[in-house]
Amino acid sequence: MKNIDISSIGEFRLIDMIKNQFADSKDNKNIVAGIGDDSFCFKSGKNNICITKDMLVEDVHFKKDWTNPQEIGRKSIEVNVSDIAAMGNVKPEYAFIGLGLPPKTSEIFIKNLYKGFKKACDKYKMAIAGGNTVRADKTIISVTIVGIGIGRERVIKRNGAGIGDLIGVTNTFGDAGAGVALLYKYGTKHKYNKYEHFLISKQNNPKARLKEAQKISKHLTSLTDASDGLYISVDLLAKDSGKGAEIYMDKIPVSSSLKKVFREDKKRLDLALFGAEDYELIFTVPSLKAKLLKKLVPHISYIGKIDSSKKVKYFYDGKEQKIKYLGYKHF
Incomplete structure (x- = not known):
């Protein structure tokens, strides 16, 4: 089997490859929206629970010369809430924040970054519920948000468009x-x-x-x-x-x-x-x-x-x- 670099297949073919590898997860009747949609959603009792994860990487999604740490923090939350919004009538409830940080990162940068996280979370009445920190060559921010469907409305996925819509x-x-x-x-x-x-x-x-x-x-x-x-x-x-x-x-x-x-x-x-x-x-x-x-x-x-x-x-x-x-x- 030929070993192909991911640069040759691209982001979305990579996602399709992962999705196909775990295709048997479709047999789980509790899954409402699986791998490949904006959020993963499943039924828990009478509720739909939606979970999304997004990452922001320094010099890919932001540059420290262009934006301040509070803006970076707010943006990290907003882009994840956007994935929750893409499932319809869902309320974001909990955020988990993982950070990869160079050892020379200043304490002031971290404090202001968390001010940004908190400001965005307060906007949506969402709790910061945990996370993790590790050493990295550049700043990496990984956010996971858990949302709960409002009422009994269905989750809106990408696959329901009809002819003439x-x-x-x-x-x-x-x-x-x-x-x-x-x-x-x-x-x-x-x-x-x-x-x-x-x-x-x-x-x-x-x-x-x-x-x-x-x-x-x-x-x-x-x-x-x-x-x-x-x-x-x-x-x-x-x-x-x-x-x-x-x-x-x-x-x-x-x-x-x-x-x-x-x-x-x-x-x-x-x-x-x-x-x-x-x-x-x-x-x-x-x-x-x-x-x-x-x-x-x-x-x-x-x-x-x-x-x-x-x-x-x-x-x-x-x-x-x-x-x-x-x-x-x-x-």
Whole structure:
């Protein structure tokens, strides 16, 4: 058997490989959402329990020159709450924090990091319930969050999209990716204007869309969050549901700040499609319920629809476009 580097197979084929290796876990009748969804969910009595884990690694997800320790702490919690939100009407309850730290890490850095953890946890009325610390070459933050389903509502997975469902999103896309692009180009000593500051803040201070998920979840057929970018997220919903999709690129919402800073349509669309860490919701809903969702959450936009093609096709001004993935790859 040929030994292949993971750089040759990529992140999502790696996840599929792991999922296939533990396929027999599907026989467990208590499992509601298994490996590969935004959170692992199982039944415990009358409740759905959802658990998620995410990691932030120095110089991959954050740079200490670009963001302060409180922001890093808050972001570490928010990105995990976003995965809980992606399961629908679930409340995050407990956080477990694992830290890998270089020995020369300052006490002040740690104290401020935990101030950030606590501020974010307090926002969601969530307890920090434990964790672990180890020595590492760079700062590594591993957060596990346990959430409990509210009431008896079902967990919303990625695989329920139906033919004809509309594809909806919350808020705008491309801002966080634009913030990273600016920081790489100019660094921290540049005098940024207010529009650029907004984009950088979207990278350093993301917000999970928990309230929105709780409001609309019972009407949805599938749901995920845009941690890896809009392009990847739409592909996951379509693939997991065994369907295809049409995406109308001119309907993808972008912020006024993104328009001010990046004036070329192509650049804005590339950031909106491939710029990760926006942490917005991406979902499918029957067309008859589209207006109801807009009443519940006015900042929803509809950017496409599900079809039977098993391909995701992109259109701009009515013409199909050839799209090549330009986003970040872990491997």
